[in-house]
Amino acid sequence: MLKLMIADDERMIRESISSLIDWNSLGIELIGTCSDGIEAYNMILDETPDIVLTDIRMPGLSGLELVERISQTDLGTQFIILSGFGEFKYAKQAMKFRVHHYLLKPCNEGQIIESMKDVVKEYYHRRAFQDLKERQKALTHNLHYSVLANIINERIFLQESPERAWDSYSGFMDFFNTGYEMCYLHYLEEEHLTSVLNQVSFYMMEHAPGITVYSIYVKNTLILFFESHQVSYDKLDAFMMSLSPHKAFTELSYVRATYASLSGLIETLTGKIERYGMIYFMNGLQPVPICNYKNLISKIEQLTTSLMQSEDSDSGNASLEELLNTIKNIGNLDFLKQTASRMVIKFTTGNRYYSTLEATEYLMTLNEQTHIEVLKNMLIEKILHIMEQPHENPQCCSPFIEKVKQCVENNLSNPNLTLKWIAENYLFMNVDYVSARFIKETKQKFSNYLATIRIQKAKQLLTEGNAEQIQWVAEQVGCGNNPQYFSQIFKKHTGMTPSAYVKRLNGGEK
Structure with missing residues (x-):
């Protein structure tokens, strides 16, 4: 429950508000009442109420002076101003301290209840947003910690060249x-x-x-x-x-x-x-x-490299089986997380089927795990899935198809972007020919490719802290001024709404 304190120098008003409203039904606990501003200030410091309903004119400290003092602390107290003075200067001064609820006396029970409901809703929304930011910060720290641990391992024990380390990890830090x-x-x-x-x-x-x-x-x-x-x-x-x-x-x-x-x-x-x-x-x-784990790190490194370079199915299968058995035998959770992030980054760097963002999402999910067996199963499943994908050079497309892809990236916010527009305005080629070549070289239709790129860009913008600006994100990825449409296509491709995606990525709803 949220804690409420009432401050008013008129005893009848304090007692009426205290007794007439069923605070428990609103999820609120009334922790006390005060008759002057000094008493109210001290009680706030002692009891740290979440909500304070206060009169403006009180002995000692006025309600506005009370709000000003508490706003300078880190308590995050929400205020409802109650006053018989309706002059605009009071409301204006209250708004300066982010007080959004200003009730004029006489007010009835319903008005107070509605204001309380608004404050409660605002409180939980703000707390959820703060919790989300804290989870995101913690998860980002875990990801960066894993990346740095991998680099230190490689530089010290595997004698990797600096250039290889920066190429592999520059998408993360x-x-x-x-x-x-x-x-x-x-x-x-x-x-x-x-x-x-x-x-x-x-x-x-x-x-x-x-x-x-x-x-x-x-x-x-x-x-x-x-x-x-x-x-x-x-x-x-x-x-x-x-x-x-x-x-x-x-x-x-x-x-x-x-x-x-x-x-x-x-x-x-x-x-x-x-x-x-x-x-x-x-x-x-x-x-x-x-x-x-120097020997184990070297062994995993060799097996991972062998799998990535192997063109022979028999030797590749042998390396895969040995790698999976090695993973199954690891008994330290922290070391397995380091090893997992190293393998995922190595497998996905330069892989046309996995972007840096997708690898980041997966590594964050790995870092959330607290049970080693769950982590092993997730890692093994991911490796098997990656190995099922064809090993192709990401730069295998002809120059004009690469130009199509570049044009998509440069014009992603254009809601009317089509292959016909690109063919006629950038390539000066027949759209049917471009379409046929695009399907042949990329193994997918242009519309599917465009939707995939848009969703990847949306994910990136959402995870960069733009979750509260859905309309802006929709515009950036070519969905125009239509956040509802954006949410629909996002859910179609990801199975969840943009807000649900951000919550899941940052440790919220699964």
């Missing part, structure tokens, strides 16, 4: 255009690791709440890295240098370095930690070893 900071805390004993990580976490939540901090621990050294977000890091440096674990034998030593890109940071990082026998890539406060 920005490795070249964003600056990063890397901090070293030397002489940190393992018994003090959790305490220090907690202190760093609290500091970053307060001073840089939107920044994700990644951490690696090797023998007596904690390495932190995060996206650059300030001009000066003097406060951060001072905080880091002030860290002093209780009962530590040695004083910590702190160094920070700035990198123009994540790729440059990773090259430096892997060069410094590759000599250690035990490396922990911290997932929050949970240390996850990424080096205990």
